[in-house]
Amino acid sequence: MNTTKKLELLRNTFKANEISACIVPHIDPHASEYFADHWKERVWISGFNGSAGTAVIALQKAALWTDSRYFLQAETQLQGTGYELMKEGLPETPAIVEWLAETLQKGEKVGINPKMISHNAYQKLKADLELNNMQLVPIDLISDIWTDRPQLPENKCFVYDIKYAGQSTADKLTAVRSELAKAHADIFVVSALDDLAWLFNIRGNDVDFNPLTIAYALVEQNRATLFIDDKKITPETAEYLKSQNIEVKPYPSIYYELQKLPTDKAVFIDGNKLNEQLFKSIPAQCAIRNGMSPVFRLKAVKNDIEVAGIRAAMLKDGVALVRFFKWLEENVGKQELSEISISNKLHSFRAEQENFVGESFDTISGYAAHGAIVHYSATPETNSKITAKDILLLDSGGQYLEGTTDITRTVAIGAPAVKQKNDFTLVLKGHIALATAVFPTGTRGSQLDILARKAMWDEHINYGHGTGHGVGHFLCVHEGPQNIRMDENPTVLQAGMIISNEPGLYRAGEYGIRTENLVRVEEAGKSEFGQFLKFETLTLFPIDKQMINIDLLTRKEIEWLNAYHEFVYEKLILNLSEEERVWLSTKCEPLRR
Numbered sequence: 001m002n003t004t005k006k007l008e009l010l011r012n013t014f015k016a017n018e019i020s021a022c023i024v025p026h027i028d029p030h031a032s033e034y035f036a037d038h039w040k041e042r043v044w045i046s047g048f049n050g051s052a053g054t055a056v057i058a059l060q061k062a063a064l065w066t067d068s069r070y071f072l073q074a075e076t077q078l079q080g081t082g083y084e085l086m087k088e089g090l091p092e093t094p095a096i097v098e099w100l101a102e103t104l105q106k107g108e109k110v111g112i113n114p115k116m117i118s119h120n121a122y123q124k125l126k127a128d129l130e131l132n133n134m135q136l137v138p139i140d141l142i143s144d145i146w147t148d149r150p151q152l153p154e155n156k157c158f159v160y161d162i163k164y165a166g167q168s169t170a171d172k173l174t175a176v177r178s179e180l181a182k183a184h185a186d187i188f189v190v191s192a193l194d195d196l197a198w199l200f201n202i203r204g205n206d207v208d209f210n211p212l213t214i215a216y217a218l219v220e221q222n223r224a225t226l227f228i229d230d231k232k233i234t235p236e237t238a239e240y241l242k243s244q245n246i247e248v249k250p251y252p253s254i255y256y257e258l259q260k261l262p263t264d265k266a267v268f269i270d271g272n273k274l275n276e277q278l279f280k281s282i283p284a285q286c287a288i289r290n291g292m293s294p295v296f297r298l299k300a301v302k303n304d305i306e307v308a309g310i311r312a313a314m315l316k317d318g319v320a321l322v323r324f325f326k327w328l329e330e331n332v333g334k335q336e337l338s339e340i341s342i343s344n345k346l347h348s349f350r351a352e353q354e355n356f357v358g359e360s361f362d363t364i365s366g367y368a369a370h371g372a373i374v375h376y377s378a379t380p381e382t383n384s385k386i387t388a389k390d391i392l393l394l395d396s397g398g399q400y401l402e403g404t405t406d407i408t409r410t411v412a413i414g415a416p417a418v419k420q421k422n423d424f425t426l427v428l429k430g431h432i433a434l435a436t437a438v439f440p441t442g443t444r445g446s447q448l449d450i451l452a453r454k455a456m457w458d459e460h461i462n463y464g465h466g467t468g469h470g471v472g473h474f475l476c477v478h479e480g481p482q483n484i485r486m487d488e489n490p491t492v493l494q495a496g497m498i499i500s501n502e503p504g505l506y507r508a509g510e511y512g513i514r515t516e517n518l519v520r521v522e523e524a525g526k527s528e529f530g531q532f533l534k535f536e537t538l539t540l541f542p543i544d545k546q547m548i549n550i551d552l553l554t555r556k557e558i559e560w561l562n563a564y565h566e567f568v569y570e571k572l573i574l575n576l577s578e579e580e581r582v583w584l585s586t587k588c589e590p591l592r593r
Contacts, residue, residue: 003047003081009145010045011059019137020108021058021100023125026051029115030193031273033478034208037150041116041142044149048077055083056096058103065096069375076381097128106133114138114276119269119290122276138276154231157204157213159240164401164474165201166305169244172199172298177221179294185268187261188294189282190217192273194475195295200226200246202237203474209361210476211399216254216278223247227254255281270296296481299472301496306473307520310403310498310538314518316353317398317405318540318568319575324349325411325541326583328386332413337386339365339378343396350398360397360404360477367392371410371512374465374504389414391547393512397477406477407539408502408516412546423505424513424547429455430503431515432557434467434484434535438524441531442492445484445499452484452503461505468499471518495533497521515543540568542587550593562590 010022026042028035034051042048046055046064050073053066065086066074074085086093094102100110110129114122126136143149162168176199180188190196193212197203204213215228225247233241233248241248249257258278261267263285270293271279282288302310324346331337343363350356366376367384371393378384386392392413397406410424430452437451445468450457452467466485469478481491482499493499502516517539524534542565550558565588573581 003045003083006045006145007057007062007082010057010141013141013145014059014111017111017137017139017141018109019111019139020104021056022111022141023096024055024057024142025112025116026053027116027118029275029277030191030214031118031275032193032207032210032212033476034210036153036206036214038152039116041113041146044146045142046078046083047081048074048083050074054096056099058100061103063099065093069373073379097125097132100129100134101132104134107135109135109137111137111139111141113140113142114280115140115278117276118272119274119276119279120271122279123271138280152214152229153206154229155205155213156234157202157215157228157232157237158234159237160197160201160203160474161401162201164305164309166303166309169199169201169246172201172295173219173224173244175298176219176294179298180219180221180268183268183289183291183294184266185289186220186265188219188268189258189274189278190219190293190295191275191278192270192293192296194472194479195273195293195299196226197475198299198472199295200224200241200244204232205358209359209399211357211474212476215251218254218257225249225257227251227257254278258282261286268294292481299475300470300479300482301494302473302498302520303496306403307496309401310405310473310518310520313398313400313403313405314538314540315571315575316356316400316402317350317407318572320346320349320353320398321407321409321541322572322576322580322584323352325409326580329583332386333388338383339367339370339386340380340383342386342394343378346394346396353398353400355401357399357401357474360399360406364393364395364408366394366512367413368511369509372506372508372510373512374506386413391416391420391511391513393514395514395516399474401474403473404471404475404477405539406471406500406516406518407541408504408514409541409544410513410515410547411544416547418549420511420513421547421549422552423461423507424515424544425549425552426455426459426461427503427505427513427515428543428548428561429553429557430467431501431517432560434501434503435517435519435537436535436556436560438532438534439493440529441494441533443533444489444492445482446486446488448493449484449486452501456503456505463504463506465504467503468501468519471498471500473498493521493533495521495523498538501535501537513547537564537567540571542568542584545587545589545591548591550591553591558591558593565590 028039050070258281266287468484504514519535
């Protein structure tokens with residue numbers, strides 16, 4: 001069925017349901033970054049398969065909003081479909097509500113699937129539409145017309161051993177219940193898959209790149225219930241859940257169980273994650289405590305076992321990266337290489353490492369001008385050949401049972417130009433400034449962001465993405481609530497949090513540069529002025545010295561780089577062959593003026 005026919009079927013449902021337009025977001029009922037094909041309604045109705053974007057369909061026209069990462073892809077995939085591409089971020093692009101106000105008559109209704117939008121987002125959209133004299137209607141119009149919809153995954157989940165998790169489910173439940181008591185709440189609805197995986201020490205493979213299983217949960221002071229398809233439960237998992245006093249019920253029954261809640265109970269929800277349909281299932285008489293998920297906050301601070309595991313994962317990742325970049329250096333110009341083929345080769349080196357489970361996200365392999373596309377993903381149509389004459393930006397990561405990795409290196413494949421070296425060095429200066437930061441407790445990421453940007457700002461240069469994102473422990477590579485970015489975030493940085501340090505610089509049509517390590521927040525010392533924190537760099541792989549203009553670095557910056565390379569070499573050499581050690585030794589030689 002082509003997109004035009006799908007739009008016709010959708011519009012045929014409008015009249016009977018008394019609506020004039022429909023919004024189809026790209027999300028699942030768990031507010032996940034990656035999710036199962038079963039929930040990709042926007043992909044199905046539009047034909048556009050980028051990871052970000054929202055389709056809006058009215059009776060006479062349709063439009064799709066997406067960001068600059070996908071402008072070219074969307075133009076191609078939407079051609080001839082009846083959709084107009086709305087390029088987010090451009091001044092001439094109207095917001096969705098603005099477009100609807102221009103398209104519909106006053107008083108007309110707009111439908112949205114309440115399972116595919118968070119409660120907080122639903123309430124904001126409802127208010128915005130009402131301000132423009134339109135009404136929002138919770139309705140699922142896609143299910144009846146998507147007749148060949150993929151089934152939900154039935155993959156088995158598994159117990160995540162405490163030797164990796166470092167904390168029992170019982171202890172985690174105790175901590176969550178303590179947080180509920182502080183919030184004067186009786187019941188917590190767990191809807192985010194990574195929250196659930198961490199809390200119950202279970203993992204799965206229902207989602208690309210993230211080791212998650214599809215489920216919901218309710219946590220009360222004296223009981224915990226997991227709502228999951230019984231086909232996912234192995235005898236081992238069933239025995240484990242029973243031992244932890246976790247009751248298991250069918251996945252869809254969460255809605256019924258919420259409807260049955262006693263009306264005198266106070267229910268804690270994270271309105272940024274809980275979908276509107278689940279919220280509507282809670283009896284209206286129940287008191288609602290809407291705030292950040294306590295699990296979201298608790299799992300951000302890694303315990304000692306988790307930190308040790310992440311260090312072990314970094315060691316494995318570093319070995320794989322040494323073997324990959326050595327191979328790349330030796331083969332470029334000698335055999336045909338492309339952005340996709342080198343990504344596959346990197347995967348094979350990681351896969352050789354013990355306890356490797358998969359990639360932590362889709363590798364960004366951006367050669368030359370493609371490196372300037374911040375979240376570029378090579379396709380057969382865009383797949384550039386790698387030749388010995390430009391620079392390569394490679395952003396990749398692995399999922400190991402011990403932890404999750406994420407690293408970006410920009411390397412010279414040919415001789416770098418002076419402009420490229422200067423730009424690279426400005427990014428490196430920002431990276432070092434953040435890596436060496438010392439700051440008082442209570443500091444937010446937004447207060448540190450300037451450190452990574454100042455060297456570039458001095459040259460009237462900036463980058464549009466955040467400087468750092470939280471990282472999960474054998475969970476999602478993008479994990480909050482902490483981050484480092486210009487936007488304000490009330491979350492303070494705490495000892496034990498893992499976060500990325502990744503300033504970048506992008507020249508459209510030319511090249512992109514990004515240098516990324518993962519760091520751990522740790523205590524730096526205490527004085528009469530209070531407790532101070534700093535960062536421990538965890539990632540183990542050298543930074544390309546060929547790309548550096550040493551004249552732009554201070555003595556302290558050179559000392560930091562040399563110390564980092566010495567640290568990398570000492571950590572990795574025992575796991576390398578003699579030939580690999582020699583290669584790494586060259587990459588880690590001290591930088592001297």
